[in-house]
Amino acid sequence: DSGVTQTPKHLITATGQRVTLRCSPRSGDLSVYWYQQSLDQGLQFLIQYYNGEERAKGNILERFSAQQFPDLHSELNLSSLELGDSALYFCASSLTGTGYNEQFFGPGTRLTVL
Amino acid sequence: DQQVKQNSPSLRVQEGRISILNCDYTNSMFDYFLWYKKYPAEGPTFLISISSIKDKNEDGRFTVFLNKSAKHLSLHIVPSQPGDSAVYFCAASAEDSNYQLIWGAGTKLIIKP
Numbered sequence: 001d002s003g004v005t006q007t008p009k010h011l012i013t014a015t016g017q018r019v020t021l022r023c024s025p026r027s028g029d030l031s032v033y034w035y036q037q038s039l040d041q042g043l044q045f046l047i048q049y050y051n052g053e054e055r056a057k058g059n060i061l062e063r064f065s066a067q068q069f070p071d072l073h074s075e076l077n078l079s080s081l082e083l084g085d086s087a088l089y090f091c092a093s094s095l096t097g098t099g100y101n102e103q104f105f106g107p108g109t110r111l112t113v114l
Numbered sequence: 115d116q117q118v119k120q121n122s123p124s125l126r127v128q129e130g131r132i133s134i135l136n137c138d139y140t141n142s143m144f145d146y147f148l149w150y151k152k153y154p155a156e157g158p159t160f161l162i163s164i165s166s167i168k169d170k171n172e173d174g175r176f177t178v179f180l181n182k183s184a185k186h187l188s189l190h191i192v193p194s195q196p197g198d199s200a201v202y203f204c205a206a207s208a209e210d211s212n213y214q215l216i217w218g219a220g221t222k223l224i225i226k227p
Contacts, residue, residue, distance in 0.1 A: 002157060042118075042203065042217040043158070056212045090157050100146045100165075100213060105157030 003027065004106035006091050012112045018079040021109045025072055025093030031055065032074040033103060034066055037088040049074055050097030081113045117141045118206050120218035128226050133191040135221050137204030140185065144206040148215070149178060149189045152201045161202075162189070191223075199225045 003026035013019055025032050034046040036059075045058035049068035060066075063081075068074040078085060088108045094101035119138045127133045137147075145166040150158035164171040164178045164187065171178050177190045191198055204218040 002159070004157070042120075042219040043205075043215075045214055045216075048212075048214070056214055058214065092157070100163070100207065102148075102160045102163075103215065105150075105159070107155065107157050 002104040002106065004091060004093050004104050006089075006106035006109050008109060009107065010110050010112075012114065013081060014114055015081055015083060017081050017113075018077065019081065019111065021076040021078070021089055021091075021111075023074045023076070023091030023093075023106060025074070025091075026104050029093035029095055029104070030072065031094045031097035031101070032068055032072070033092040033094070034060075034074070034076050035090040035092065037090065037108075038084075039087075043090065046076070048097065055097045078111070083113050086111055086113045116219075117144075118204055118216050118218040120202075120204055120221045122221050123219070124222040124224065126224045126226055127194050129196060130193045133189075133194045133198065133223055133225070135189040135191075135202050135204075135223065137187045137189075137218055138185060139187075139206050141206070141208065141216075142185070143208040143210055144216075145209060146207045146213070147178070147180060147187050148205045148207075149176075150203045150205060152203060152220070158203055194223075194225045196225050196227065199223060 005024045031050045035043040046060040048056040092103040092105045148163040149161040152158040201220045205215040207213045
């Protein structure tokens with residue numbers, strides 16, 4: 001158990017809908033990362049937050065947004081969903097947002113868009 | 115443009131033998147490399163890392179080798195055990211890109227009894 005929790009585990013929805021994925025980092029970790037893993041692909045970095053502020057942006061679509069709240073949990077919002085958004089979405093946390101910090105991953109949320 | 119490549123989607127190794135997983139990268143600015151292990155229905159778990167100032171790092175049965183001139187790293191697992199069956203991801207980062215991790219596509223390692 002990494003200490004990172006993600007809800008829900010599975011999500012099935014229809015095209016055009018909007019969903020919210022939730023992540024709670026390990027106790028004490030200030031940085032949260034979101035990743036997308038499509039079928040048989042590597043992890044694609046989406047976005048990073050550090051202590052409530054956006055720190056780095058990766059290949060995140062404009063339809064997607066995220067935030068980190070004062071209690072350090074984070075939410076990833078996916079809107080106008082398309083079939084191609086079906087993927088595993090992982091959240092990871094690390095102690096700080098700088099330097100070489102080991103990232104601890106949650107179990108992921110499997111999103112299926114029908 | 116894949117900056118980190120794991121060219122073998124899968125690898126089958128006999129239990130007790132050495133498993134060698136390979137990773138190539140293109141960005142010469144990468145200066146920190148990590149290996150993660152992933153079981154089905156779980157998130158990736160950190161395994162071992164290496165800084166570019168080293169060419170080898172060992173942790174128990176796991177050793178990572180870095181060849182900077184060839185832009186190549188490898189993970190050796192000796193001896194391989196059934197519990198090592200998993201997907202292994204190589205990732206790299208650089209100070210000038212905010213230590214963002216760039217991931218390979220993964221190699222599925224299957225340990226045969």
